[in-house]
């Protein structure tokens with residue numbers, strides 16, 4: 001019997017993912033207190049995000065990840081474009097205040113995970129990004145060492161993501177509404193489990209999985225397990241440089257854009273928009289920060305994890321909408337939640 005990608009788990013795994021990502025909050029908070037002196041600095045002089053980046057000698061992406069998490073924790077707020085301490089932070093995190101607990105947090109200042117987080121924030125380069133460290137997980141582009149190019153590491157990281165995909169794919173298939181679609185292009189599809197769920201839900205649908213060659217070996221095996229190989233094509237390439245197939249009426253970017261910094265996100269959305277026919281749809285399946293960029297906390301902490309492993313972070317729905325509209329696509333539906341904090345945003349290429 002082929003695996004059923006449409007079967008829901010009996011229980012919701014979201015809390016397990018939240019516990020797993022909880023260390024990011026501890027590491028970022030300790031780094032802010034014990035390594036960047038961030039609360040003393042903002043207590044003296046509130047400032048904009050850009051000015052804070054300069055003050056801390058950090059690039060925009062790490063500053064964004066750090067500040068979003070601290071805002072989501074209720075320690076910072078933004079008023080008139082300037083970051084300032086909340087009452088909670090002023091009372092407990094400003095050195096020398098009556099109820100300062102910074103020394104207590106400093107107990108973790110030299111822990112390996114905090115030191116690693118400080119290093120990542122300062123360098124703005126993902127874990128493993130040197131070839132001698134095996135290459136970065138999940139991302140490939142010209143000029144970086146990528147773990148997705150070697151058989152063993154590509155397999156390891158690709159199969160790891162199945163742990164989320166098999167739990168969330170049934171919900172994606174339910175909310176995607178692809179009854180009228182004929183050909184799905186799943187870019188950066190990994191194992192392909194999301195595409196397989198959509199294929200099982202919609203028997204007339206065909207799919208092309210586009211990914212790196214070593215990842216596609218895993219996807220091909222998986223397609224056999226799910227009994228959909230005869231409805232799949234496997235195309236290897238670089239999604240930033242190689243031509244994208246133009247015969248798909250639906251493109252899926254599932255957990256792909258959050259691996260990349262702003263220029264790559266914009267470029268990839270532009271490429272998808274060009275590849276789609278009029279009336280075609282681009283589906284972004286991802287997590288979404290709120291538009292104020294101050295939460296929700298689980299997504300702010302996941303953003304720190306994405307920051308550590310890749311060149312990306314979590315983005316807000318407003319950021320995605322801006323890129324989609326710049327690429328000439330129209331978003332007309334609310335985001336539909338799927339699972340484990342993910343949701344589906346769909347944009348259409350106007351006729």
Ligand SMILES: C[S@@+](CC[C@H](N)C(=O)[O-])C[C@H]1O[C@@H](n2cnc3c(N)ncnc32)[C@H](O)[C@@H]1O
Nearest residue numbers: 138139140148161188189190211238239254255
């Ligand atoms: C985080 S994984 C997402 C996998 C799957 N879509 C999911 O939701 O679980 C990102 C995928 O993008 C692929 N990828 C990264 N850079 C790529 C590139 N330049 N061209 C094609 N695929 C790429 C990776 O190999 C990986 O399978």
